[in-house]
Amino acid sequence: MTAVDERSGPTRPFPPGFVWGVATSSYQIEGAVDADGRGPSIWDAFSRVPGAVAAGESGDPACDHYRRWPQDVELMAGLGVDAYRFSVAWPRVFPDGGGRADRRGLDFYRRLVDALNERGITPFVTLYHWDLPQALEERGGWRVRETAERFAEYAATVHGALDGVPYWITLNEPYCSSITGYAEGRHAPGAREGHGALAAAHHLLVGHGLAVARMRATARPGERIGVTLNMSPAVPASPSAEDAAAARRMDLMVNRQFTDPLLGGAYPGDMAEVYGEISDFSFRRDGDLALVSAPLDFLGVNYYYPIHAAAAPYGQPDPALRSAFDIGVRTVAPDGPPVSGLGWRIEPRGLHDTLTGLAGRYPGLPPVFITENGYGDAGELDDTGRIAYLRDHLAAAAEAIGAGVDVRGYFCWSLLDNFEWARGYAARFGLVHVDYATQARTPKASYHWYRETIAGQR
Ligand code: IFM
Numbered sequence: 001m002t003a004v005d006e007r008s009g010p011t012r013p014f015p016p017g018f019v020w021g022v023a024t025s026s027y028q029i030e031g032a033v034d035a036d037g038r039g040p041s042i043w044d045a046f047s048r049v050p051g052a053v054a055a056g057e058s059g060d061p062a063c064d065h066y067r068r069w070p071q072d073v074e075l076m077a078g079l080g081v082d083a084y085r086f087s088v089a090w091p092r093v094f095p096d097g098g099g100r101a102d103r104r105g106l107d108f109y110r111r112l113v114d115a116l117n118e119r120g121i122t123p124f125v126t127l128y129h130w131d132l133p134q135a136l137e138e139r140g141g142w143r144v145r146e147t148a149e150r151f152a153e154y155a156a157t158v159h160g161a162l163d164g165v166p167y168w169i170t171l172n173e174p175y176c177s178s179i180t181g182y183a184e185g186r187h188a189p190g191a192r193e194g195h196g197a198l199a200a201a202h203h204l205l206v207g208h209g210l211a212v213a214r215m216r217a218t219a220r221p222g223e224r225i226g227v228t229l230n231m232s233p234a235v236p237a238s239p240s241a242e243d244a245a246a247a248r249r250m251d252l253m254v255n256r257q258f259t260d261p262l263l264g265g266a267y268p269g270d271m272a273e274v275y276g277e278i279s280d281f282s283f284r285r286d287g288d289l290a291l292v293s294a295p296l297d298f299l300g301v302n303y304y305y306p307i308h309a310a311a312a313p314y315g316q317p318d319p320a321l322r323s324a325f326d327i328g329v330r331t332v333a334p335d336g337p338p339v340s341g342l343g344w345r346i347e348p349r350g351l352h353d354t355l356t357g358l359a360g361r362y363p364g365l366p367p368v369f370i371t372e373n374g375y376g377d378a379g380e381l382d383d384t385g386r387i388a389y390l391r392d393h394l395a396a397a398a399e400a401i402g403a404g405v406d407v408r409g410y411f412c413w414s415l416l417d418n419f420e421w422a423r424g425y426a427a428r429f430g431l432v433h434v435d436y437a438t439q440a441r442t443p444k445a446s447y448h449w450y451r452e453t454i455a456g457q458r
Helices: 042-047 065-079 103-118 145-161 172-183 193-216 241-264 271-278 288-292 349-361 386-401 443-458
Strands: 019-023 084-085 120-126 167-172 224-230 234-236 298-302 307-311 329-331 368-372 407-413 432-435 440-442
Touching: 019 120, 019 368, 065 084, 065 103, 065 440, 065 443, 084 167, 103 120, 103 145, 103 440, 120 386, 145 193, 167 172, 167 193, 172 193, 172 224, 172 241, 193 224, 193 241, 193 271, 193 288, 224 349, 224 368, 224 407, 224 443, 234 241, 234 368, 234 432, 241 288, 241 307, 241 349, 271 386, 298 349, 307 386, 386 407
Parallel strands: 019 084, 019 407, 084 120, 120 167, 167 224, 224 298, 234 307, 298 368, 368 407
Antiparallel strands: 307 329, 432 440
16 A cells, blocks of 8 residues: 555544544445335436436446445444444335335335444434435426425434434435536436526425424434535635625525525525526425524535636526526636546635634534545545545644534545446545446555544544
8 A cells, every 4th residue: 555654644633522434325326226116216217318427327236235235334344434424215215205115115224224333333314315206306306395395204204214323414415406406407307497496496495494393303312413515615716806796606506595594594685686587486485494494403514625706797607517597607727726536626725614614604503514525536446636635624624623613523425436426437436446347345545544544533
């Protein structure tokens, strides 16, 4: 192994009790898309659309985790993590989105939760990581309120069925589920709409609020409930007033559209101005914001990179955004910062600024878990780029903690190489390499580095 010794772990100690974890999601690792009565999800359908996913790939067979999960739990035990964040596949529990729960789907997660607890690994369960039952999409998907109501029923069912889960996360990255899926068409369901995407964003938040209320009513002692957002600071590309305004518009779309209602109980005041002609918010109902802003026990933050934003003439949308609507912004790639193996900018400062920015904007911010952070490449075993990325982002998190932000844990994305959505299997984020032809798992240099880092912080 090469660079592990030279690239030592973070020198700053993390607070006692800091949670070290890894994260995955159901559709990205499970495979077995027809097993035990699982119904189709929007990703099964979207993957079949020619050109939607690189090389025509899909989440079948992914890492075949549905059958190989005991081996994956052993990999986690070997890593020495405190916690594992995974998601439940809604179509395994309700193959048609609602009705009668399928015991077989729930049993799979019961076995997993039991095995984790037996090894002292705390389960963090995400209820929705993008695999909406296709049957619900055919009734309008997240554009319609009924999906939020079905989500709350599903959440209450899983919550009732799974004992031994202290941490519950309602949604993963509602920005991606709404804007990337319903406005940019890059993710399932592949829609390119303006108003539909805004309705989806709102109904995701309503679904979260309804689910929180249902779970609170039956919570077991010590259970904690939160939500996970992907956050990217929007940095003006230049000191000009125009670029500063463009960055604020981008910040609204990516961050404040979600954080303000969840943490502040109100939508941002500049929302109608930013969304212009698609600003028909008739899907909002009295009482929604009270529901959405019910107190959280923690906030999950996923951070990968900041967005550098410049003003763009309306009518000439940024082709990189591919959005069905126009907010007068162009993203730019500044000179300087290195990029990951996937070409994503590497700016650890963005994680620090996200965390301190949240604490500054929202008095009473609940404790934060960094529920995802990671590095994508083509799958090298000697993945020094990933090690450097993780080390520098952990240092940025430590600095934010030193500045007073209550960060309680860090989850590396991801335990395994997996199905990276529209990029298919070519983009790999794992600490463990997966040979998809044989399903052989091989720990990378970063796996050993992360294990040593965690051990060094004990
Ligand atoms: O793989 C995804 C994950 O599903 C959600 N957050 C970002 C990761 C890397 O793109």
